[in-house]
Amino acid sequence: QSVLTQPPSVSGAPGQRVTISCSGSSSNIGAGFDVHWYQQLPGSAPKLLIYVNNNRPSGVPDRFSGSKSGSSASLAISGLQAEDEADYYCQSYDNTVSGSVFGGGTKLTVL
Amino acid sequence: EVQLAESGGGVVQRGGSLRLSCAASGFNFDDYPMHWVRQAPGKALEWVSRISWDGTTTKYADSVKGRFTASRDNNKNSLYLEMSSLRPEDSAVYYCAKGFSLNWYCDVWGRGTLVTVSS
Numbered sequence: 288q289s290v291l292t293q294p295p296s297v298s299g300a301p302g303q304r305v306t307i308s309c310s311g312s313s314s315n316i317g318a319g320f321d322v323h324w325y326q327q328l329p330g331s332a333p334k335l336l337i338y339v340n341n342n343r344p345s346g347v348p349d350r351f352s353g354s355k356s357g358s359s360a361s362l363a364i365s366g367l368q369a370e371d372e373a374d375y376y377c378q379s380y381d382n383t384v385s386g387s388v389f390g391g392g393t394k395l396t397v398l
Numbered sequence: 399e400v401q402l403a404e405s406g407g408g409v410v411q412r413g414g415s416l417r418l419s420c421a422a423s424g425f426n427f428d429d430y431p432m433h434w435v436r437q438a439p440g441k442a443l444e445w446v447s448r449i450s451w452d453g454t455t456t457k458y459a460d461s462v463k464g465r466f467t468a469s470r471d472n473n474k475n476s477l478y479l480e481m482s483s484l485r486p487e488d489s490a491v492y493y494c495a496k497g498f499s500l501n502w503y504c505d506v507w508g509r510g511t512l513v514t515v516s517s
Contacts, residue, residue, distance in 0.1 A: 289442055320502075321502075321503070332508065333504075333507050335503060335505045335507075338501070344505060376443050378443075378502070378503065380502045384459070386458070386459055391442045
């Protein structure tokens with residue numbers, strides 16, 4: 288059971304927009320700690336996708352965007368492409384565990 | 399190019415020990431905290447440990463506290479994870495990742511090294 292809750296799977300057709308939610312609590316996201324997102328392609332290491340809620344590292348397409356509100360955060364992917372098929376993880380800091388926590392991951396399927 | 403390369407994984411019996419290493423290149427290693435994150439087969443990412451830039455401060459997940467020890471040698475641009483009293487549930491791919499002082503995200507990850515603990 289992960290501290291941050293994500294839907295196990297989402298899907299969308301090419302060109303569509305999908306969102307992935309990340310629900311936390313008053314000890315992590317709700318406490319004001321930042322949310323970060325990672326993309327993990329099959330058989331590969333995770334890659335930083337969004338940092339500090341809504342910032343994209345250099346090289347990440349602007350089709351990817353992040354937002355945070357209250358105790359939750361969301362990752363939006365617009366103009367869905369086949370290459371976006373991957374697992375996506377949210378991450379934050381939790382002051383109960385005094386460390387980092389990840390969501391359970393969401394598998395994105397491009398139909 | 400910023401790179402991280404883990405090594406030292408393998409098969410070990412329950413109760414055994416193992417030392418993982420992570421070689422860093424392409425950035426000023428001693429400017430950044432470093433993390434260990436693991437992923438059991440088919441499972442989610444799990445944060446394991448964070449060590450400060452100078453090695454004086456370490457944090458651990460409750461699941462490994464007292465059994466795992468992170469350390470670093472800035473002269474060798476290397477990060478280490480000493481694992482003892484290993485359990486089957488410690489079986490996972492272990493990633494080292496570059497962190498930031500004022501936050502907990504990781505912007506560069508290694509390819510990982512597989513640890514298998516047999517029962």
